[in-house]
Amino acid sequence: MGDYTNMSGYYDLIMTSGYYNYEKIVDNLVQHLPFSNVLEIGCGTGLIMETLAKRQPEVVITGVDLTHAMLTIAEQRLQTFSQVTLQHQNVTELSLDNSFDLPFSYGGVWYFVIDGDKEPFLVSHIAQDEPNRIGLAQIAKHVKAGGHLLLGVQGPHHDYASPISNGMLYSQKIEPADHGFIKHYYLADGEKKLMAQTIHYRTYTFTEALALLKDLGFIYQAYAGDKPQFLTFKKS
Numbered sequence: 063m064g065d066y067t068n069m070s071g072y073y074d075l076i077m078t079s080g081y082y083n084y085e086k087i088v089d090n091l092v093q094h095l096p097f098s099n100v101l102e103i104g105c106g107t108g109l110i111m112e113t114l115a116k117r118q119p120e121v122v123i124t125g126v127d128l129t130h131a132m133l134t135i136a137e138q139r140l141q142t143f144s145q146v147t148l149q150h151q152n153v154t155e156l157s158l159d160n161s162f163d164l165p166f167s168y169g170g171v172w173y174f175v176i177d178g179d180k181e182p183f184l185v186s187h188i189a190q191d192e193p194n195r196i197g198l199a200q201i202a203k204h205v206k207a208g209g210h211l212l213l214g215v216q217g218p219h220h221d222y223a224s225p226i227s228n229g230m231l232y233s234q235k236i237e238p239a240d241h242g243f244i245k246h247y248y249l250a251d252g253e254k255k256l257m258a259q260t261i262h263y264r265t266y267t268f269t270e271a272l273a274l275l276k277d278l279g280f281i282y283q284a285y286a287g288d289k290p291q292f293l294t295f296k297k298s
């Protein structure tokens with residue numbers, strides 16, 4: 063499972079050093095307005111929810127995440143936003159009272175990778191097939207008919223090392239694995255190793271992903287133009 067405990071204390075620092083662009087992510091979310099009830103799947107430390115809550119204070123936002131340490135940071139960040147609710151839940155056992163018109167996952171449990179002109183493929187933080195199917199089915203149960211499921215888009219993963227804003231060195235290493243890949247994340251301050259985290263990701267071809275989602279009533283909405291921040295699936 064995608065446990066982020068080791069990275070949690072450094073997550074914001076790494077992500078806001080250019081790894082993700084949270085304003086741009088929310089620019090893309092608000093293109094789907096009107097919506098009133100949003101679910102972030104794998105909300106982490108709440109950086110997207112905070113940006114969205116500031117821009118669209120009338121929208122009710124729920125964030126779920128598996129990693130306690132990430133949610134603790136999100137709770138602090140979002141304590142003054144009464145429209146945001148956080149829940150410690152594994153998506154494979156998702157159980158919420160509400161249903162949503164805009165569930166989304168950006169770098170959260172599921173996302174697509176688009177590498178140039180190659181066909182997109184789906185990446186999951188859940189390494190086994192069956193729990194992926196169960197997790198997506200749990201999401202489907204929580205989406206209103208006509209609602210949109212948005213799954214984030216990222217570029218291809220590769221090995222690199224690069225300084226972050228405070229001069230520490232972030233690095234990552236990718237290894238192939240059965241049905242996916244293993245990604246190692248590291249942070250170092252000079253000689254001192256501060257953080258190491260390993261996640262086993264499962265991948266699905268585009269055809270497999272579309273079939274999996276279609277079986278749950280999610281119909282892919284093809285996009286035109288440049289690489290989007292999200293791929294969109296409409297719930298029938």
Ligand SMILES: C[S@@+](CC[C@H](N)C(=O)[O-])C[C@H]1O[C@@H](n2cnc3c(N)ncnc32)[C@H](O)[C@@H]1O
Pocket residue numbers: 063064065066077082103104105106107108109110126127128129132151152153154167168169170171187188
């Ligand atoms: C890369 S972080 C993304 C966080 C946030 N969406 C952002 O953009 O900053 C991935 C998050 O997904 C969560 N996650 C992974 N597997 C999960 C699961 N099965 N159920 C719920 N959350 C999960 C991890 O705990 C982690 O906080």
